[in-house]
Amino acid sequence: MQKADLTTRAVAGFVDLLLVIGLARLPDVLGFLSAAGYLLIRDGLFEGQSAGKKLIGLRVSPLDGEKAMTYRESIIRNVPLTLALMLFLIPYVGWLLAPLALGIECLAAIGDDRGMRIGDMLARTWVVPAVLPAITADRKPDTQTGPPSVAEGEQNTIPHDI
Numbered sequence: 789m790q791k792a793d794l795t796t797r798a799v800a801g802f803v804d805l806l807l808v809i810g811l812a813r814l815p816d817v818l819g820f821l822s823a824a825g826y827l828l829i830r831d832g833l834f835e836g837q838s839a840g841k842k843l844i845g846l847r848v849s850p851l852d853g854e855k856a857m858t859y860r861e862s863i864i865r866n867v868p869l870t871l872a873l874m875l876f877l878i879p880y881v882g883w884l885l886a887p888l889a890l891g892i893e894c895l896a897a898i899g900d901d902r903g904m905r906i907g908d909m910l911a912r913t914w915v916v917p918a919v920l921p922a923i924t925a926d927r928k929p930d931t932q933t934g935p936p937s938v939a940e941g942e943q944n945t946i947p948h949d950i
Contacts, residue, residue: 790916791902792903794897794898794903796844796845796846797846797915800838800841800843802840804830804838804840807826807840808823808826811826820877824873824874828862828866828867829863830866831861831862832861832863835856835857836849836856845917846916846918847918847919848865848913849915849916851912851914861911861912864911865907865908867907868889868893868906868910869890869893869907871889872886872893873886893905893906893907902914
């Protein structure tokens with residue numbers, strides 16, 4: 789398998805971030821718990837795809853590739869991000885430490901040859917492009933895509949009596 793491009797991962801992460809921000813806006817403790825809960829289980833949804841990954845066309849896969857992504861792996865994979873979310877609750881110091889923790893996660897993904905961040909290393913997973921359904925060999929492509937061609941020597945005339 790081929791690793792996912794970091795730019796597409798960032799776009800999928802941004803979509804998920806918007807969802808987390810929306811969940812965090814719910815009243816009181818319900819908002820924090822729903823945002824943290826989504827962060828933890830998001831990669832166990834939709835067969836290894838969070839909402840952002842599903843929209844962009846990525847998925848999380850175990851390194852061995854033989855089994856499907858589980859909620860357990862998703863929770864292990866996303867603990868560092870959830871801890872960063874919890875740091876935001878600490879006034880001033882947390883507001884500096886949380887972006888630092890997220891930056892370390894990003895740098896780990898950039899520096900790894902398979903694009904694995906710290907959470908991926910803990911859960912033994914990586915992000916790959918979603919597999920598209922293959923075209924079967926017996927299906928023939930449609931050869932008549934344009935207007936029929938004019939045979940050599942024939943003229944395409946328009947009647948003048950219209």
